[in-house]
Amino acid sequence: MRVDAQRNRALIVTAASEAVARDGAYASLEEIARAAGVGSATLHRHFPSRWALLEAVFHDRVEALCARAGELSTGPDARQALTTWLCELAVYSTTTRGLVTSLLRAPQESESCSAMLVTAGEPLRRRAAEEGTVRADVEMIDLVTLVKAIALAAESTSAAEAERLVRLALEGMSPSRR
Incomplete structure (x- = not known):
C-alpha cells in the first residue's frame, strides 16, 4: 500500500x-x-462495508482479549479459566460501545473478530471439556454467541450485570450430576 x-x-x-x-x-x-x-x-x-470498518476499529482490542485467553490457558482450573475469559469478554463487549453490535452483525469470516475470539477461546473450552468440567457437546462458537447476546442485552445496564448473567448462563454448561 x-x-x-x-x-x-x-x-x-x-x-x-x-x-x-x-x-x-x-x-x-x-x-x-x-x-x-x-x-x-x-x-x-x-x-x-460498515462491518469491514468496524472490524478494523475493534481489531486491536479483540487481539488483546485473544492474548488474555492465552494467559489464562495455563491456570490450574480449566473451567475457572474459561469462565473468567468469557466474563471478561462480556464485560469488555458491554462497555466498548459498538463492539457487540459489530460482533453480532458482521459476516462470519475466518479473519473476523468473532472468528478470532472463537479460535482464542477454543483451547480453554477444550481443556475444560477434557477435564470433564464442561460438557463435551458445548462448542466455543456457542459460548461466544451466548456472551455476545448477553452483552447486547446488558448494554443498557452495566458490565456487572453482563458478568452476572454470563455466570448464571454458564451453570448450564456443567455436566449433569446424576
Missing part, C-alpha cells in the same frame, strides 16, 4: 474509532470520511 493510502486508512480508522465511541456501530460513514479528511469513495475503497 502506498504511503498516502496507508495514511488515509489510519485517518479513517481513527475517525471511525472516535465516531463509534460517541455514536455506536451505526455512526455516519459520511461523517467519518469528513472527519478523516477523505472522500466517501476513499473510505469505501479501504472499507467496502
